Amino acid sequence: MSNSDKIIELSKYESFMEEPKKFEESIYSSTYKKTKSLVKKLLDESEYIEEEKLRRKIGALDKKEINNMIAFVGKRGTGKTTAMFSFLNYLNTYGNSVYEEPFREIDFGSVKFHCLDFIDGGLLEKEENILHILVANMYRKFMETSEERFHDDWREYDIRELQELFIRVENSLRQINDKNKWGQSSIENLKNVSNSLGLKRDLEQLIKRYLSLMKNEKNQYIEHSQKQVLVIAIDDLDMNLDHGFDTLEAIHRYLMMKDVIVFISVDYEQLLNLSKVHFGKIYKDLGERDSNIRDQISDMSQLYLEKVIPLYKRVYTGALNFEGNQNIKVKNLDKKLKIKNYVFEKIYQKTGILFDLNGKKTHFYEPENIRKLKYMNMFFDYLGDETIEGYPEENYNEMLNDFSQRFVGDKLEYEEKKEMQKIMNSNLHRGVEELFDYLIRCISQKDGQEIEDLLRYKKERTQTLNLMYKLEEQKYDYGTLLHLIYIYGRLGDKEKRMVHCILAYYTIRLSKIYYSKESDSIRNKELIDFCAGSISGNLTNYMLPNVVYATTLKNSDKDINYRKSKMSGYIELSGTGEDWVQLNIEISPDDKENTILEFIRNIEICLLFFTTKDRENSKLEISIIDIGETQLGETKKFAINLEIRSNDKLYFCPWGFVVNSIQYLDILGKIEKDIKERMDGIDCDKLLLKDYEQWDKQYGHFALPIWDFDLMYNVEKRLIKEENEVIGIENIQELIGKISHIYEKCEDILNKQDESMEGKTNLGEIFRNCPAVKYFGENNFTAVFGTIWMHAINRETDLSKGIINFYEEEIQER
Numbered sequence: 001m002s003n004s005d006k007i008i009e010l011s012k013y014e015s016f017m018e019e020p021k022k023f024e025e026s027i028y029s030s031t032y033k034k035t036k037s038l039v040k041k042l043l044d045e046s047e048y049i050e051e052e053k054l055r056r057k058i059g060a061l062d063k064k065e066i067n068n069m070i071a072f073v074g075k076r077g078t079g080k081t082t083a084m085f086s087f088l089n090y091l092n093t094y095g096n097s098v099y100e101e102p103f104r105e106i107d108f109g110s111v112k113f114h115c116l117d118f119i120d121g122g123l124l125e126k127e128e129n130i131l132h133i134l135v136a137n138m139y140r141k142f143m144e145t146s147e148e149r150f151h152d153d154w155r156e157y158d159i160r161e162l163q164e165l166f167i168r169v170e171n172s173l174r175q176i177n178d179k180n181k182w183g184q185s186s187i188e189n190l191k192n193v194s195n196s197l198g199l200k201r202d203l204e205q206l207i208k209r210y211l212s213l214m215k216n217e218k219n220q221y222i223e224h225s226q227k228q229v230l231v232i233a234i235d236d237l238d239m240n241l242d243h244g245f246d247t248l249e250a251i252h253r254y255l256m257m258k259d260v261i262v263f264i265s266v267d268y269e270q271l272l273n274l275s276k277v278h279f280g281k282i283y284k285d286l287g288e289r290d291s292n293i294r295d296q297i298s299d300m301s302q303l304y305l306e307k308v309i310p311l312y313k314r315v316y317t318g319a320l321n322f323e324g325n326q327n328i329k330v331k332n333l334d335k336k337l338k339i340k341n342y343v344f345e346k347i348y349q350k351t352g353i354l355f356d357l358n359g360k361k362t363h364f365y366e367p368e369n370i371r372k373l374k375y376m377n378m379f380f381d382y383l384g385d386e387t388i389e390g391y392p393e394e395n396y397n398e399m400l401n402d403f404s405q406r407f408v409g410d411k412l413e414y415e416e417k418k419e420m421q422k423i424m425n426s427n428l429h430r431g432v433e434e435l436f437d438y439l440i441r442c443i444s445q446k447d448g449q450e451i452e453d454l455l456r457y458k459k460e461r462t463q464t465l466n467l468m469y470k471l472e473e474q475k476y477d478y479g480t481l482l483h484l485i486y487i488y489g490r491l492g493d494k495e496k497r498m499v500h501c502i503l504a505y506y507t508i509r510l511s512k513i514y515y516s517k518e519s520d521s522i523r524n525k526e527l528i529d530f531c532a533g534s535i536s537g538n539l540t541n542y543m544l545p546n547v548v549y550a551t552t553l554k555n556s557d558k559d560i561n562y563r564k565s566k567m568s569g570y571i572e573l574s575g576t577g578e579d580w581v582q583l584n585i586e587i588s589p590d591d592k593e594n595t596i597l598e599f600i601r602n603i604e605i606c607l608l609f610f611t612t613k614d615r616e617n618s619k620l621e622i623s624i625i626d627i628g629e630t631q632l633g634e635t636k637k638f639a640i641n642l643e644i645r646s647n648d649k650l651y652f653c654p655w656g657f658v659v660n661s662i663q664y665l666d667i668l669g670k671i672e673k674d675i676k677e678r679m680d681g682i683d684c685d686k687l688l689l690k691d692y693e694q695w696d697k698q699y700g701h702f703a704l705p706i707w708d709f710d711l712m713y714n715v716e717k718r719l720i721k722e723e724n725e726v727i728g729i730e731n732i733q734e735l736i737g738k739i740s741h742i743y744e745k746c747e748d749i750l751n752k753q754d755e756s757m758e759g760k761t762n763l764g765e766i767f768r769n770c771p772a773v774k775y776f777g778e779n780n781f782t783a784v785f786g787t788i789w790m791h792a793i794n795r796e797t798d799l800s801k802g803i804i805n806f807y808e809e810e811i812q813e814r
Contacts, residue, residue: 007336008370010377018086020093023102027370028083034315035087036106039261040071043108043227046258053692066258069251072311074317080265083236083317087114088233090261101496111227113261114214116141119232120262121247122239130247131173131254134232138210139166145214158213163230165206172199200254200520207260233263238270245278252308268305268314275301317370332621337766340366341756343376348760349394350383353511355706356714357756362594364411364500381701389517396512403504411497420501428509429529434478435502439484445490477613478530478706479537479655482713486539503710510707524662527706533611536655543721544654596638597686600675601775603640604668604688608772610644611656621645622667624674654739657772658703664692691771702747703770715749736777743773 008027009018011050025030045066072080090102091113116137142162211228232255238244248264248271255262281392308580337345340363344355347365355365367373378400384392408420419438423431474480489499536543607622625641644650660667675682675717684690694702706712719742751764767773 008339008373014225015375016082017089018082019100020086021025021100022088022261023086023090028079028086028317031083031315031317032087032090033103033106035070035072035083036103038313038315039091040106040108042066042068042070042261043111043229047227049258066257067310067313068258068260068263069256069309069313070263071314072263072317073268073314074265075267075269077369077370078317079370080113083315083371084233084235084263084265085118087116091115091231109227111229112215113229113231113232114141114211115231119234120540120669121234121237121244124240124243124247128276129173130234130250131199132170134255135166135169135173135206138206138230142210158209162206162209162213165202165209167207169199169202172202172317198239200257201553203254203259207257211259228259230260231263232260235265236263238266238274241274245274248274248308264309266309272301272305275304275790279304279370280717339373341758342365343373345757345760346377346380348757349392350380350385351399351508351511352386352515353399353505353507354708354711354753354757356711358752359714364497365504368513381583391515393512393516396508396515399508400512403508407504408501411501413494415496416494416501418500420505422482424505428513428526432481432506432530433476435636435675436481436484439481440474442491442495443484444485473611477532477534477537479538479539479716482716483537483539485713486717494545503713506709507707507711510709524701528659528662531659531706534651534653534656535658535712536653536716537706539716539720540653540655542659543716544738576688597683599638600640600682601686601688603642604671605657607644607667607671608660608664609652609654609656611651611653613651614651619649622671624671624678627678654742657770660707661703661770661772662701664689664696664701669690688771688775689776692709695769699762699766699769703767703773711753715746717750719745740777743767743776747773 007022007025009022010016018026018028026032031489049066054589058798072084073569090351092115094108094111094113100716116134119130119133119137121130124133201345207230211230215226215228234247237247240247251262251264276297279300283293283297301571340357343366347353347355355363357363367376378396381557383395383398404421404424408417409719412420420506423435423438425431426434474484485499485502489496510527510530610622621644623643623645625643628638630639668687672687672689675687690702704712704715747764747768750767754761754764
């Protein structure tokens, strides 16, 4: 079976065991198969020893010892216990159903496995010897079945002999463990050594007699040749820091015998450390002062483990592989999902939260191992289900609690943890301002060259350095925050982990706001204020090509022929205060009404791209000062004078419509009201407000899911252009086409997220049908980019050049 068919089966209960019939499709398939091969080899080896003993009459002194230990090896949480427990259950029921037999090519033959209860090696107390527990388990099993099975008089002698063997072994164990006897006299010491040497022989006789009696189930006839095997399983042996090594040594010394199989589960690195501690004490007791003692201890520890647990006797349960070649199947459900998809769909089902599903690297919210996957599955099972009123608020509180206690604790070091705690303890807006300042402080500590070396693309490096030169001047907005997070995450591994925490925290926190039971106006205001006018900020300049341009000054005879490549996208248009602009278009005499309607619609679309960073009121006040026809010679033109008021600097950004679409009613309602008052006979149903109302009714008024902070961060990262492209400004339509291409690319990214969510979301459809996106660049849209008058800066330009931030640098005149 290929890797893509492997399955992890989850349960809503913590204790879980896989059925043998599912071994071959399990994530542990190779583990089970190798374990079965090793068990088969042990059975064959035991049979060979028995045959050799009969053929050559091997005596006690030269009898071959068998290494019957099989170790399930893996890190914490990789499923060692589940795999070992499931395989133990398989052996316990072996032969009951041939149809459920996994890996039939490996045939055990006629054999009965007698599996003792699991032993938790991590809980063994100082006075508890593993052999004491083993013998006690055997005796309890024997007593539980003795009344039910052993009623024949002819068995009375066998039963009495077995009980005597139990007593003999127990006495030997007690004498060996009685430390008060050691060192009293030479005779006493020799007596204890004799007990130790004889203990293995007594154990072997006890196990042989035990298996002989236990093989007959309810006095039914048992095939004489059926092999009887005792199976012992010890979990988390390495977790017993005080006695783990002694337990391993006791197993190796006394239980290496035929017809016995010992399973242990260990973290090899931890077991190696226990061995080093043990041999380190020996060297210390010997008073060794060798400078190479540490290497000697390490070598001896490795050699010891290679002997006790040979390499070929280890079966591994590795970490989850997130390269897309593993599937997951939930118990009682037929469909298979990749691990990431299953977890993220579970989160979405309970909270509506969307994490990015299409990153090439392991996502920070994916579980690191199988145990965490199971616990995460159970965590979300216990959360409340969505109701007609929405998602329970307690679900977000639980996620925030889990984030602050587990997630932050696992990922962050002390200083970053302290900073994250400050952010979480503040209200939303104060917290994000503290984060913004923190990121600027951290980035400012690096010089430009260090940052440049960490970034991938030429344009990315150039524009990031431009940002760094003005870091202290940066003012918060959603997009600039993403930009700073993007740079900060490239400073090192601990910064990357901090980024994971930032993205997780604001995804949960903003989703809680979006899905809250507050009124739309309250929820919208909180999210709009969080955006502070722009969802892309300076990141827009990464998405568009650089532009080569030339321009002229109003009322100046001098041309400015100095042509220069400038970054484009997010630009500052004017200073604080009021500004007014004039837009005009030549009227077609054949279709005057439609020409004017089309022009007004395009103006409405363009106005949705203006924005401000005022946190308290990011809504622009746009009023029509004058509207009507003008006659210039033989040419009739239709002109509109607009006044744009803002409490902060005015910006133009191709992503400005995202925030303005949330408050479209206020912006477009005011504009269309002014138009109605100044123009008779205008059909307002053909203007943009009607389209927005229909879009809002069907999809809501969010073109992008700005509350899914992690998803938005990754969407905007993928929109960054990798090439350092330069275009000329002469062709306005080319620049419009470049902006339209950003929207197409964004839609593709959102569609991939929808596909990964198997149609549970329709992000791409919502974005595509937003009127600002849908009609951008259509129906003579370039007319809006005609010459306009920017009163505040006394400059004639056009909106295409307005996209270019040529106000940042002084234009050189010839």
